[in-house]
Amino acid sequence: MSVMLSLSGVTAFYGQIQALRGIDLTVEKGEIVTLIGANGAGKSTLMMTICGNPRARSGSIVYQGEDITQCAMHDIARKRIAHAPEGRRIFPRMSVEENLLMGAQVVKFADYDNQLALMFDLFPRLKERINQRGGTLSGGEQQMLAIARALMSKPDLLMLDEPSLGLAPLVVKQIFGAIRQLNRELGLTVLLVEQNAYQALRLAHRGYVLVNGAITMQGEGAELLARPEIKAAYLEGGH
Amino acid sequence: MSDVRSAQGGRDTLIRYIRDAGGVGLLALAIFVPFIGLRLHGETNGLVLHYRPKLLVIGVVLAMLARLLVLIWQERRVHQGRAAWRAARVASAGKYVAPALLASAALLPLVPGIANFYIDLGVLVMTYVMLGWGLNIVVGLAGLLDLGYVAFYAVGAYSFALLAHYFHLSFWECLPLSGIFAAIWGMCLGFPVLRLRGDYLAIVTLAFGEIIRLVITNWISLTGGPNGIYNIPHPTFFGLNFNLGGGPGTFSGFFGIDPDPKQLTTYLYYIIFFLALLTNWVTLRLRRLPMGRAWEALREDEIACRSLGINVRNTKLTAFAIGAMFGGFAGCFFATRQNFISPDSFTFIESATVLAIVVLGGAGSQLGVALAAVVMIGIPALLQDLSIYRMLFFGLALVIMMVVRPRGFVSTRTPSIALGKRQQISSELMSEGHG
Numbered sequence: 001m002s003v004m005l006s007l008s009g010v011t012a013f014y015g016q017i018q019a020l021r022g023i024d025l026t027v028e029k030g031e032i033v034t035l036i037g038a039n040g041a042g043k044s045t046l047m048m049t050i051c052g053n054p055r056a057r058s059g060s061i062v063y064q065g066e067d068i069t070q071c072a073m074h075d076i077a078r079k080r081i082a083h084a085p086e087g088r089r090i091f092p093r094m095s096v097e098e099n100l101l102m103g104a105q106v107v108k109f110a111d112y113d114n115q116l117a118l119m120f121d122l123f124p125r126l127k128e129r130i131n132q133r134g135g136t137l138s139g140g141e142q143q144m145l146a147i148a149r150a151l152m153s154k155p156d157l158l159m160l161d162e163p164s165l166g167l168a169p170l171v172v173k174q175i176f177g178a179i180r181q182l183n184r185e186l187g188l189t190v191l192l193v194e195q196n197a198y199q200a201l202r203l204a205h206r207g208y209v210l211v212n213g214a215i216t217m218q219g220e221g222a223e224l225l226a227r228p229e230i231k232a233a234y235l236e237g238g239h
Numbered sequence: 240m241s242d243v244r245s246a247q248g249g250r251d252t253l254i255r256y257i258r259d260a261g262g263v264g265l266l267a268l269a270i271f272v273p274f275i276g277l278r279l280h281g282e283t284n285g286l287v288l289h290y291r292p293k294l295l296v297i298g299v300v301l302a303m304l305a306r307l308l309v310l311i312w313q314e315r316r317v318h319q320g321r322a323a324w325r326a327a328r329v330a331s332a333g334k335y336v337a338p339a340l341l342a343s344a345a346l347l348p349l350v351p352g353i354a355n356f357y358i359d360l361g362v363l364v365m366t367y368v369m370l371g372w373g374l375n376i377v378v379g380l381a382g383l384l385d386l387g388y389v390a391f392y393a394v395g396a397y398s399f400a401l402l403a404h405y406f407h408l409s410f411w412e413c414l415p416l417s418g419i420f421a422a423i424w425g426m427c428l429g430f431p432v433l434r435l436r437g438d439y440l441a442i443v444t445l446a447f448g449e450i451i452r453l454v455i456t457n458w459i460s461l462t463g464g465p466n467g468i469y470n471i472p473h474p475t476f477f478g479l480n481f482n483l484g485g486g487p488g489t490f491s492g493f494f495g496i497d498p499d500p501k502q503l504t505t506y507l508y509y510i511i512f513f514l515a516l517l518t519n520w521v522t523l524r525l526r527r528l529p530m531g532r533a534w535e536a537l538r539e540d541e542i543a544c545r546s547l548g549i550n551v552r553n554t555k556l557t558a559f560a561i562g563a564m565f566g567g568f569a570g571c572f573f574a575t576r577q578n579f580i581s582p583d584s585f586t587f588i589e590s591a592t593v594l595a596i597v598v599l600g601g602a603g604s605q606l607g608v609a610l611a612a613v614v615m616i617g618i619p620a621l622l623q624d625l626s627i628y629r630m631l632f633f634g635l636a637l638v639i640m641m642v643v644r645p646r647g648f649v650s651t652r653t654p655s656i657a658l659g660k661r662q663q664i665s666s667e668l669m670s671e672g673h674g
Binding site: 085097 | 529532533535536538539540542543544545546547548549550551652654655656
């Protein structure tokens with residue numbers, strides 16, 4: 001397997017406050033990697049730093065052999081890294097199709113219809129709601145839309161920030177099922193940030209645990225799941 | 240009401256109405272006693288206080304009746320499936336209203352025997368329609384609150400005035416230049432405010448509008464300062480001017496008709512009519528292109544735009560520049576129509592008026608903006624005789640708007656693409672959907 005994304009010694013700040021402390025992380029091609037950690041541990045910041053906002057203050061981020069540490073946010077998105085940000089952030093007044101079209105900024109117009117058909121296969125619900133306004137969708141549908149919108153750019157790497165946020169367990173299952181399907185059938189590489197550690201570690205090949213902006217543990221998903229300290233910190237009190 | 244229960248329900252409703260109207264009456268009494276009930280009269284031996292109880296009672300009763308009407312109307316509204324019904328109604332009305340408005344606007348100056356005053360008023364209204372459509376790109380589509388739009392109007396007007404004054408260029412030569420200059424100034428405004436949003440953006444744009452006006456006022460050697468610039472040429476019709484003297488080289492002389500001021504007004508009317516249509520056409524086209532779609536996405540969510548690979552800087556700058564360009568065209572037209580411009584024409588109240596038109600019309604809606612311009616500019620001008628009551632009407636209109644259409648006249652947006660059936664999206668449901 002080849003390395004898709006690697007971070008070494010990445011630090012990031014919000015003003016004076018250090019949010020990331022020397023992060024080393026790799027994502028191999030075709031892997032699902034998850035980042036788990038408590039609120040405020042820096043999971044979303046890490047994901048945003050890969051996207052270029054905030055910029056990494058030191059260290060380097062290499063994506064498919066290319067150093068993207070200093071790239072502008074929209075340039076990074078054009079390198080086939082798709083990012084579905086925290087809180088879904090769909091365009092509420094635009095229709096489902098317009099939302100998907102916005103995700104297809106990077107692809108050639110000929111590919112648009114194929115991508116659209118692919119998304120409708122993956123999330124048939126979106127096809128039913130094609131002309132509906134994004135803001136009127138249910139939470140689960142909005143999350144599907146956010147993922148589909150990110151996937152419209154035919155990414156090599158998909159970064160998902162808390163896709164299970166505020167969703168019913170059954171819907172979370174559907175979404176995670178779709179992620180697994182994408183990974184198995186299309187070989188899509190996925191970097192997943194999750195609060196829902198149990199589900200995420202079961203889905204992922206490998207996982208990293210983030211505490212206070214630094215990685216404290218890493219390992220295979222099932223292995224992490226079995227560790228007592230993980231159980232104590234993230235898994236007690238329900239899934 | 241035949242059965243007992245509905246009679247009972249009806250009586251409850253009636254009691255509720257009367258109680259409510261009574262409350263409004265008390266409030267009205269408190270307000271009206273000083274305003275209507277008492278009146279000071281200047282007489283020979285000083286001020287005398289008069290009491291006007293009859294008028295007071297009439298005022299209070301009117302307020303109560305108005306409240307009752309509102310209540311009854313609200314009751315009726317609840318019974319109809321509101322949002323869907325209204326969206327459907329707006330959609331069907333929009334189908335006929337827009338072409339009807341367009342046709343009547345196109346034919347207005349051709350109505351036989353129409354007074355010059357009305358064509359001139361049409362020119363004024365159409366100028367504001369164009370300004371509204373221009374600002375709509377910035378505020379309605381891109382969602383950037385711009386309180387200094389008059390700056391670009393001023394840049395356009397002064398570009399033409401100065402070029403005509405110093406280099407004797409004609410209207411048609413200056414029209415594109417005015418637009419280009421205004422667009423450049425739009426970018427100049429755009430760069431410093433790239434990182435600002437909402438209130439902060441509004442403050443900076445407000446200041447920008449004032450800076451442009453103050454520079455024009457104080458750069459006396461170039462612009463004539465507060466005295467303004469005179470003798471700005473009228474537009475020519477393929478080289479023919481509209482001098483009232485007639486003779487060769489004039490419009491009336493060439494076509495062998497009697498000179499009439501209406502000819503010039505009509506010509507001006509059609510110029511601004513087509514400029515406004517151009518603005519509308521460009522906006523509608525852009526909405527279907529990636530650029531326009533990026534504007535709308537930017538209005539919805541800037542962070543999502545960035546993570547989808549949209550260049551937010553360029554998107555904002557193009558919105559400012561294109562909005563400003565149409566402001567510049569309108570300014571150029573304003574200068575040629577007036578013959579004379581001074582900084583007094585470009586005060587903040589102009590920005591506020593144009594913004595009010597956009598907001599009143601329903602930000603983002605082309606039809607709504609046009610209707611709002613007619614209401615905001617046309618009707619006050621027609622009511623000139625009743626000018627002391629103008630503010631009263633304005634206040635009343637605002638209150639009615641807030642109750643009836645809090646999101647503007649036309650608060651629906653049509654998706655710019657649709658695989659299936661084209662459908663209106665009512666914004667009444669807009670702010671609810673986050674879960």
